[in-house]
Amino acid sequence: MHKQSSFLAMIIIGVLFFIFGFVTWLNGSLIPYLKVICDLNEFEALFVTFAFYIAYTVMALPMAVILEKTGYKKGMALGLFVMSLGSLLFIPAALSGEFLVFLAALFTLGTGLTILQTASNPYIVLLGPIESAAMRISIMGLINKSAGVLAPLLFTALILSDIGSSSQLVSTNTQELAYKLIKPYIIMSIMLLVLTLFVWFSSLPELEFEDDPYDDENIFGFPRVVLGALALFFYVGIEVIAGDTIGLYGQSLGIANATALTAYTMSFMVAGYLVGVFFIPKFLSQEKALVSSALLGIFFLFGVAFSSTTESHIITGLPDSVAFVAMLGLANALVWPTIWPLALQDLGKHTAKGSALLIMAIAGGAVLPLVFGKVAQITADMQMSYLVGIVCYVMILFYGLKWHKMTGWRA
Structure with a gap:
């Protein structure tokens, strides 16, 4: 172009x-x-x-x-x-x-x-x-x-x-x-x-696709797309948990400005996007960025669960546990930008249906926060409930390590 x-x-x-x-x-x-x-x-x-x-x-x-x-x-x-x-x-x-x-x-x-x-x-x-x-x-x-x-x-x-x-x-x-x-x-x-x-x-140019050998293939025959949608389902879930529950968590700890805490998560996401803008692909491949994001997310979740709810050793000025929730924004920022190109690569004329499947995964943002809320309600321990997000990052990690490379279900 x-x-x-x-x-x-x-x-x-x-x-x-x-x-x-x-x-x-x-x-x-x-x-x-x-x-x-x-x-x-x-x-x-x-x-x-x-x-x-x-x-x-x-x-x-x-x-x-x-x-x-x-x-x-x-x-x-x-x-x-x-x-x-x-x-x-x-x-x-x-x-x-x-x-x-x-x-x-x-x-x-x-x-x-x-x-x-x-x-x-x-x-x-x-x-x-x-x-x-x-x-x-x-x-x-x-x-x-x-x-x-x-x-x-x-x-x-x-x-x-x-x-x-x-x-x-x-x-x-x-x-x-x-x-x-x-x-x-x-x-x-x-x-x-x-x-x-x-x-x-x-004068926006139209996308044109060359003929490909998969013209008769059903979109569900492409595992990197199906598994990409699965990974995105869990990603959107943990993104919404990080952004929408931090206020409730801060409120439970008696933080005065709890309603504004989402801004901290968004700020860390912006920082993550800046990493993507300046480092991909020159210094960081999309695959490595995705794997690093998953590992960083797991690390931050352990930080949420096992750090102080009163003391602040991190520059945010928030209690360490709350600050780690905010930093999930940094771990989340590059997941959506990296899964999309990995999932849609070489789809050709199937790109529209592949894109639709990935878009459907946004439903994770409606389902998984409810799971988090139910766990927090049953256990009466919101801090430890964040550990349910490890499942989300493990699915993202699997996609970054192996699933995006699959060209067939037997591969």
Whole structure:
């Protein structure tokens, strides 16, 4: 691919990765907001996350079939258009105040993101040499996480500016709160529609695959893809555990700023992405980066379980055990960027279905944190419960050492 075309493609895909982060991390702000509007308990409010992420599992393979017919460029435009429609669904949801309509809107947003993720992840992998794909995905990860920082700030500025603080939501008229969602989501819908047209009419080059000897092969005949999806399932699970439970853990230890602790995990992830940008592939191969990430994760988990919950010997200023939870972000950062190119290598025309299978693995983020929570509840020891994450890193380690090399199930 021509250098100028590659640069343009990187910019466009970068914008899409920003959208992934913005829409995904916006859910964290929506959960307490909809809890008040729809009078939900904590369990019911978590269906916000369920409705959003279940779309990845339910819609990934159907979207891959569509992607094979439309091509990657038009598929990305289609994903943006579906997201625009999902944003508009927040209007009848806000007017009715019905939680099920909100969930339908979130599922539609998730469906659009499924198409975008299924198209853009392999696109960035195949945009240049496969050996440097993890570096390119790391750049996208930096963009994605910056959107994750911006999303709650914008939501607060637009929604809560005249309320005072989130603690005052319960004393505000619920209908008034619901109506406040209309304007921001109309703006989002318009922006997504503009991006749809931009991508559709852009000079973004289409991915072309040479004929390969696997034309009649079922996607499940490629063990490095199937096992890659399995590894990603466990990776997304431990990533969500590291980012979403650190606040609960800090709260259980009486840390005053527990609600802000996720920022520490994200900061370590950014540091990990920077390693990927500057060291892969010149100083660090994708395989070694993946193996190192798994081993580092296991080391940090032992640090969580067996270090002090009161003393701080690490520069974060947090109790050592909590600091080790945050440092899981460093171990996690390069797992997604390295598994994708290893899993999709030499798939040819099967890339869309392979990508869809990997996207479906995002379901790990919904399932494994619940397992962690149940273990913590049964044992009444959240600190030791983090050791369940060792299973996640062992699966990632297996993939880095052997599974990604398998060309057949008997290999």
